[in-house]
Amino acid sequence: MKTSLFSLFFVLVFQGASFAQLTDNTKREGDKADPAISPIYAYYEWENEIPDDCPFERSKDITKVMFTGRYANYTAADTWYLQSSTDGNLYSTWTDGQIEGFSTNSNIRSNAVGQAKVIGKDPVNLKFENLGRMWAGGANYYPCVSLIVDDVFYIGTYNAFNHEGYFNGFRYSKNWNHFTANTEPNWRNQYWINAIDPDGNFFNEKGKAKFRTVHAVNFAKNNKAEDGRIYLSAHGYSSGKGQNNWDKGDAIYLCRTDANPESITTAESYEFFAGHTKNGKPIWAKGVANAKPIVDWPNHLGSESITYFPKMDKYILMTCRLKESEENLPYNVTIFWEADEITGPYKIIHYMKDWGAQTYFPNITPQFINDDGTSAWMTVASNYSVQNINPHQNRYAASMHELAFVLKDEPFQEIKLELKNIAPLAKVWATSSEEDSKPEAVIDGIIDIGDKDKTKEWISNEGKGAMIKLEWDEEKIIDWIRVYDSPAGDRWTKEGYFVFSDGSMEWMYAAPSNSAKTPTEIKFTPKKVKWVKFTITDGIAETSTGWLPGMRLGVSEIQVFEAN
Known part of the structure; x- marks a missing residue:
């Protein structure tokens, strides 16, 4: 395994600042949903409760999963599978909720699948x-699939x-960065090609499906494996038995094809993982009926995603x-699993009960694997009906959480980082x-004043x-800024x-x-500056008729950190 040290704990020391408690449980609806972002490290470990009757070997290389406590929530919609593009942005599907007041719901009303652009390189x-x-099919x-x-x-x-x-x-x-709204069957537009199977059964499965809920396997280089193919995983029935719903499946399956539009949109081009030979080599076969699961565990599996971590040389x-x-x-x-090969065998790392408490659609985009190679940001959706x-x-939401895979050969270590807030000197x-x-x-160092x-x-x-300006008597080298909203809940x-x-x-x-x-x-490459100006470009205020564009806007605190 290729490994690198991950900084597993940070103690942040600021000059002249006090901290708000991380107790923001606000849950607004629609485009007023509070992102509830926190870049502050507050590590925690969720109990690992692998059942005694678990039929899978435990990982010997990765001992557990730790959460850094940093998180970010965006939108009031779910089904996010972020994909990086050569234009520097990320793109994803989305559904059942709202972005900027624009709603989509696949089950009722619009029967639609949404697409979105995500600007920025830092999850927070x-x-x-x-x-x-676009029309989802009914x-x-x-x-x-978001690929x-x-x-x-x-x-x-x-x-x-x-x-x-x-x-x-x-x-x-091939040219998707445009607003499109096609919500009728048999739609056409100049940007997208509609290759939906007219019978609604792309892989021509018979009976209970193995490849019903399909997801793209994430690779760091252009989302292609070393063999140049794309891979898709799915959760489905186990030997024709068990459950297979959007959130439940008793087995995980795998298929692959060449990375071009003709192959990806043609069912006959796919090969399906069909088990291993006696000496452990994977078997790939045409025909979905030949597919064998990479993981089979009735009553424990459901929505799935696989990401390759190059520095660990592991499939998660x-x-x-x-x-x-x-x-x-x-x-x-x-549940978190790991394997040395995409076809397995997969070994169990961490089994978390009621984290969220109601969490689904987990995935990690390669762009958000951190430089250490063992930590990353996982995107999920949670609590569509649970309130506790x-x-x-x-x-x-697009609910993003930073986590670290703790390696057996690199035990947990505590690293302290001191940050100097020079804003009070300006x-x-x-x-x-x-x-x-x-x-x-x-x-003034006073952030959460309540009233x-x-x-x-x-x-x-x-x-x-x-606009507000901070200016120092002499040039400073800075690389980090934090901004706190007004402590008043009626403006934002x-x-x-x-x-x-x-x-x-x-x-x-x-x-x-x-x-x-x-x-x-906001993090950036170190700059030598004498002043910095902050200009507000968007904000809302609560009125008797609801949340509207605000005139009374401001901030509680701006912290500017000197580069170490």
């Missing part, structure tokens, strides 16, 4: 933009709630199964300030376009940008958590 500072929706059809390979974006859909439903194929595009499989609706386990379960959120950072000026509100409040104490925050009546600064004295610019894409609970963090 992203911007999600809706790119519209009621009960939902997105599953970008060789500059082509493929979206696949499946029949989620019909127990005899199947995967119904793809739509794909994640599975989630929900307890709802059918006779099943008495708990929700999220635990831990509190799991939301019905002079502060703003374009305008509401009466009793002072610009200097953004460097609306104007003297402890900066408020501007300009709303969008309001959602977006802005920084301009620096060296002429550079950085966007605050992600909204800080409303009411100054947790900050948004």
Whole structure:
């Protein structure tokens, strides 16, 4: 195995600052959903409760999974499988919820699959933009495949709630960064090609499906394996028995094909994993009937995703199964697995009961594997019906969580990092300030004051376009900024940008958590600067008629950190 040390714990020491408690349980609906972002490290370990009768070998290389406590929640929708593109952005499917007031629901109303663009490179500072929706294939059809390979974006859909439903194929595009809204059967547009199977059964399965809910296997280089192919996984029936729903499947299957539109959208081009030879070599065969599972464990498996980690030289499989609706386990379960080869054998790492508590659709995009190679950001959705959120950072959203795979040969180590907040050393000026509100409040070290104490925050009546400037007596080298929203819950600064004295610019894409609970963090290459200006570009306020674009916007605190 190729390994590298992961910094498993950080103690953050700030000059002249106090911290808000990480207790933001706000759960708004639609486009008003609080992102509840926290870049602050607060490590925790969820109990590993592998059942005594588990038939799988435990991993000898990865001992457990640790969570760093850092998280970010975006939108009020689910089914997110982020894919990186050569244009520098990420793209994904989405459904059953809202982005920026634009809704889609695959089961009722629009019968649609949404697509979105994600701007930014840091999971705690992203911007999600809706790119519209397309006909999903009918009621009960939902997105599953989200794949970008060789500059082509493929979206696949499946029949989620019909127990005899199947995967119904793809739509794909070489020029997809455009808003499209095609919600009628047999749609056509200039950007996307509709390659949905007319019979709704892409792999021509007979009886109970193995490849009903299909997901793309994630690889670091263009989402292709070393053999140049793309791979798809799926959860389905076990030997024709058990359950196979959007959230439940008793076995995990694998198939592959060449990485071009003709092959990916033609069922006959696929080979299916069909077991191993006596000497352990994988067998690949044409015909879905020959498919054999890579993992088979009735009553424990469900929605799945596989990501290859190059530095560990490991395939990480994640599975989630929900307890709802059918006779099943008495708990929700999220499981982590690892294997040296994509076909297995897979060994179990960590078995988590009721994390979320209701978590599904786990996946890790290779772009969000950290430089150490053993930690990454996992995207899930959680709690579409459960309200007893635990831990509190799991939301019905593109819910992102940083985690670390703890290696046997590299034991847990505690690393302390001291960060110096130099904002209190600056002079502060703003374009305008509401009466009793002072610009200097953004460097006073007081963040969460609870009530609306104007003297402890900066408020501007300009709303969008309001600007505040921090200037030092001499040049400073900085690489890190954090911004806390107003402590008042009835207004919310959602977006802005920084301009620096060296002429550079950085966007605050992600909204800080409303009411100054947790900050948004902006990291960048070290800059030598004498001043920095922050301009608000978006925000809302609560009125008697609802949340509207706000004029009274501001921030509680701006922290600027000197580069180490």
